Amino acid sequence: MGVFSQRMNVLGTENAFKLGRDIQKVESGGQDVVKLNLGEPDFDSAENINQAAIAEIQAGNSHYVDPRGLLPLRRSIAGHIEHTRGVSVDPERVVVTSGGKPPIGYSILTYVDPGDEVIYPNPGFPIYESWIDLVGGVPRPLELKEEKDFRFDASDLESLVTDRTKLIIINSPSNPTGGVLTREDLRQVAEILQRKAHPDFRVLSDEVYEEIVFDGLSHESIVSEPGMAGRTVIMNSHSKTFAMTGWRLGYALLPTVEEADAFFQWNVNLYSCTPPFIQMAAKAALDNPENQGIVRSMRKTFQERRDAVVAALNRIEGLRCVQPKGAFYAFPNIEGICRRLGIPDASARLQADDQRGLQPSTLFQMFALYKHGVATLDRTAFGTRDTEGRHYLRISLASDLASLQEGVRRLEAAAKDEQGFAEFMDKI
Template sequence: MLKPAAAMSRLGTETAFEVLARAKALEAQGKSVINLGIGQPDFLTPGHVVEAAVKALRDGQHGYTPANGIPPLREAVSAYLNRCYGVEVDPARVVAVPGGKVTMFFAILMFGEPGAEIIYPNPGFPIYESMIRFTGATPVPLPLLEENGFAFDADVLLDLITERTRLIIINSPANPTGGVTPRAEIEKLVAGLADHPQVCLLSDEIYSRLLYDGREHVSLLTFPEIADRLILLDGWSKTYAMTGWRLGFGVWPESLVEGATRLAVNSNSCVNAATQYAGIAALEGPQDSVEMMAKAFDERRRYVVKAMNALPGVSCVEPGGAFYAFPNISETGLSAKEMESGLLNEAGVAAIAGTSFGVYGEGYLRLSYANSLENIEEAVSRMESWLARR
């Protein structure tokens, strides 16, 4: 009998893909399902980005590339970050990877081991906790509460740090809640970290271009006092509707670049060559598609919040960023998993139980409004009918 390593039993999954698979199975049986589960823009990648990849292939870009990414891509990332935040980032600190998850995978592998503690947001992206457990480190949840708009509380976070803390993960704008942490809390965190020089910080800023109502994205890159222990995670998937292209980047402290590059060599070798040229075109070309998507998401966001607050037993705070709503369903009398299962199997609406994002997600449901307004309206109608029948 095969006996995989014990660490495999600690490896979780991303439930959105499981719900997607169940939804597809129901559709194969002829049932109508509206998917508000998967976090994927319902827009095509901009045409000039596609053409850049096609040109690269026709020009013969078919081989291996440097493990950390081709120099023009890393230079384009550096220039992009300068335009966004007014900071100078040495392209040598940029490591291109096949998707945003890979940066968090590398960071958690780098700092996670038995005896270490890693603080992560809860509810939060499920791969954080999954990977922490996989490494043998102890996951320490940072509660994100509805009364704070699902922003983290810097005082609470700083109180969680012990002598065993090796890494802190933060995510703003956040998945699954859409919460955006204000500048004051981020500044308080940065100041407090001065007392904990052994702690590294992973800032997941993959939704940095998707904010609403004039909210400010405060990048941790803009704090030079933590530059020697900050790992920035960002990429193309959400901003440019490039989920299937698998392209992301990390900005690493100088002391960790070599380790991140070695992890790339040992795992994915390099990023697909043509995709990297597409990434350059996305960063350097017209940004109107980003603005168009953000405007569409904002319209859907407003509708979803209003619609959720009109449903019996449901309430919903307004998300400040990303493309998720995280309605409170506790007054329905249903658990998060019961709601997820009932909506999918009986109402034909795919959504994700809040508990898929951690224990603090009980009583909540994640809805992705990365779907057309027409489909969202139909999904809400189905939810309303289903709740009325219960």
């Protein structure tokens, strides 16, 4: 018997939160760091939202409330989904959660038994894989392909779906790739699942970037496909849309009231309820028309940054970057840089030496941070499976343009710094 349960050996993490320590180390050595690793809008929540929360606290709305969420907020959420997805929504099927992460864990805990298969995007938000592994689900990573603008092949999906498929997770727009699924992609997913999966399958549709879609494209949801409203869990949060990351406000729409009861029960077991003043501010975020203008302007800013950053990245020798269609990340392929700096050989030598298994993209990400002062995340932060030979970085667009340009300049300097990389490897 040890101190920690066996479970702790399989629990995953989100490297975005772990990188802070490395950044501090670099900064404490006197080097400034351009932080292009952050997954949160660089805007503050709107004043009308802040004021709504303050007024609620002052009015004493600070007690335990219905674990399912306050009915006025659930009505606003239901109205929003009805309006945007064209499906009818009973507020009793909506459960409010503290942030967007709980519905991911709840879905896997509620639907997946050991041995059940779960299909999920790869690369994808790392918390999917963490929960699948924790419950003993069978992970079935679905590759998002650069050559398909980070969508997937229907034939790949079809080959993964079996009568043991219990849950499929989709995330559009996607973190980390910025890929956006089309109506046709979703139609294919719905068709393949209904034909081949276990009849009790569910889809978890992570729509947290629904408002950050570029080039006039619209966000599409699988819930709108025929036969899917009764099988889809939509999860969402106010973190990205309303720049409310620290407020921790999320929600899920469940296919049935019974499934919403299960999520209610998870809330009861974990944190009883989401703070009521936060819920009422979240209602203001959805209801106050001023926020639509704020969201539009945020989207425009992200698109302008995307245009500038992707163009600048593509001028770096050895790097190529697909134009992301949504979310606020660029996901360049850095294979050419890795080769030029001799990173695959260095990585292979390390693996032989000490089994640390540092992938080439991880080594470049560390080199760029420690030697050139630019923080990014590499491919291995977005799923631990099938990472070999896939050399990517995630660059967040959630910084002002001057910082982004400086960050790209530092990446370019790192990409050319063969001697610096050799010295870095000597010390590792």
